[in-house]
Amino acid sequence: MWDVDGNKYCDYYNHGALFLGHAHPVVVKAVQEQMALGGAMMGDHNEFQIMHSNKVTSMVPCAEEVRFCNSGTEGTMYAIRLARTYTKRKKVAKVAGHFHGANDQLYVAVSPPFDKPQTGGVPGECFTNTVVLYEGDVEGLEKAAKQNDLAAIICCFVHGSGGGGIQMDIEYIKALREVTEENGIVLINDEVITGFRLAPGGAQEYVGLTPDLAVLGKMVSGGIGSAGGFCGKSEIMEMANPKIPGYERWERATTAGTFSGNSLSMAAGYAALDLIDKAEGSLNRHANQLGEKAKKELNQFFEEEKIKAQAVGTGSMISVYFTEKPIKSCYDLEATDKKALYRYHLWLVTQGVYTLLGKNFYISAVHTEEDIDYLVEKTREYFKG
Numbered sequence: 001m002w003d004v005d006g007n008k009y010c011d012y013y014n015h016g017a018l019f020l021g022h023a024h025p026v027v028v029k030a031v032q033e034q035m036a037l038g039g040a041m042m043g044d045h046n047e048f049q050i051m052h053s054n055k056v057t058s059m060v061p062c063a064e065e066v067r068f069c070n071s072g073t074e075g076t077m078y079a080i081r082l083a084r085t086y087t088k089r090k091k092v093a094k095v096a097g098h099f100h101g102a103n104d105q106l107y108v109a110v111s112p113p114f115d116k117p118q119t120g121g122v123p124g125e126c127f128t129n130t131v132v133l134y135e136g137d138v139e140g141l142e143k144a145a146k147q148n149d150l151a152a153i154i155c156c157f158v159h160g161s162g163g164g165g166i167q168m169d170i171e172y173i174k175a176l177r178e179v180t181e182e183n184g185i186v187l188i189n190d191e192v193i194t195g196f197r198l199a200p201g202g203a204q205e206y207v208g209l210t211p212d213l214a215v216l217g218k219m220v221s222g223g224i225g226s227a228g229g230f231c232g233k234s235e236i237m238e239m240a241n242p243k244i245p246g247y248e249r250w251e252r253a254t255t256a257g258t259f260s261g262n263s264l265s266m267a268a269g270y271a272a273l274d275l276i277d278k279a280e281g282s283l284n285r286h287a288n289q290l291g292e293k294a295k296k297e298l299n300q301f302f303e304e305e306k307i308k309a310q311a312v313g314t315g316s317m318i319s320v321y322f323t324e325k326p327i328k329s330c331y332d333l334e335a336t337d338k339k340a341l342y343r344y345h346l347w348l349v350t351q352g353v354y355t356l357l358g359k360n361f362y363i364s365a366v367h368t369e370e371d372i373d374y375l376v377e378k379t380r381e382y383f384k385g
């Protein structure tokens with residue numbers, strides 16, 4: 001990637017949307033061909049939408065059906081609407097520290113203080129049906145499920161931006177699955193970042209646990225935008241079927257949008273996922289291995305030099321944090337030295353390593369061992385001069 005002054009960067013930023021890197025020839029070709037045929041707006045269903053639906057349902061474990069929308073935020077909104085329609089319940093639980101886009105009802109308990117909204121302009125009433133859970137607190141989870149009539153629990157099995165790429169404790173993920181099953185609650189895994197990245201089937205394949213619904217974004221349209229979707233069990237997804245017999249309009253979930261499933265995003269998404277699918281996990285394994293290499297070599301260096309920093313994360317999503325205390329969950333990130341992190345990231349940017357300041361490094365399928373060597377070398381240089 002180059003800036004306007006001609007400086008060259010190795011990009012680990014892009015909000016984690018570019019698992020195949022910038023301008024991958026397969027995606028470029030699909031976009032060019034579709035533009036020449038008529039662009040994005042067909043108004044109705046299109047061939048790529050069908051091909052892409054079949055591709056997503058063949059790749060993502062929970063996906064018996066899929067619907068597309070225009071962003072991850074929309075995807076979380078629709079997934080919750082579906083869960084509420086299906087269960088005929090109101091309340092929704094989220095896990096503190098998890099980010100699900102700018103969706104009003106979930107824009108609380110994202111970063112500390114967890115009892116405050118993440119933004120202005122969202123009245124407190126928006127959160128009256130939102131219950132906050134805490135990662136690791138199985139007792140609290142069981143209590144919340146018994147005390148509230150929960151329609152859904154939404155979470156990220158593996159954290160994206162701001163959560164360090166850290167996987168939730170597997171015992172807590174299993175508890176989420178058990179408690180939701182026992183209480184008829186829809187378990188939604190937000191795979192906006194992890195989808196098609198950690199494995200062809202996303203975090204649910206990587207972790208080995210299938211939710212009822214998953215939210216998709218970013219790579220679902222090959223990283224070109226208008227990227228969103230939600231998928232899962234047919235009996236829940238069918239609540240979004242406008243032709244569902246015997247249901248009044250207000251008894252089913254409306255999930256339509258002008259550019260939802262548009263032919264351009266579908267063509268790009270299909271081309272990208274087809275590539276990932278046909279590689280049978282090798283692209284995902286490549287990126288994950290590079291992530292593990294970076295983590296290992298950075299941690300070796302921090303240990304050797306007694307630098308109070310740690311590289312953490314899962315597969316191709318890694319982060320560095322400045323602290324002595326072991327980082328086990330997203331809650332350990334708050335007490336880390338943010339200024340030191342910004343200074344480190346800013347230095348990297350000046351050296352041609354492009355990162356989202358203070359957040360994750362997103363490693364793609366087209367990064368190389370040499371790219372990771374350069375990141376480690378520049379980190380050494382930063383600390384040793």
Ligand SMILES: Cc1ncc(COP(=O)(O)O)c(C=O)c1O
Nearest residue numbers: 071072073099100101160192217
């Ligand atoms: C886990 C997660 N969910 C939802 C979203 C929102 O997606 P979008 O920015 O496409 O609305 C994001 C965005 O980064 C995300 O990381």
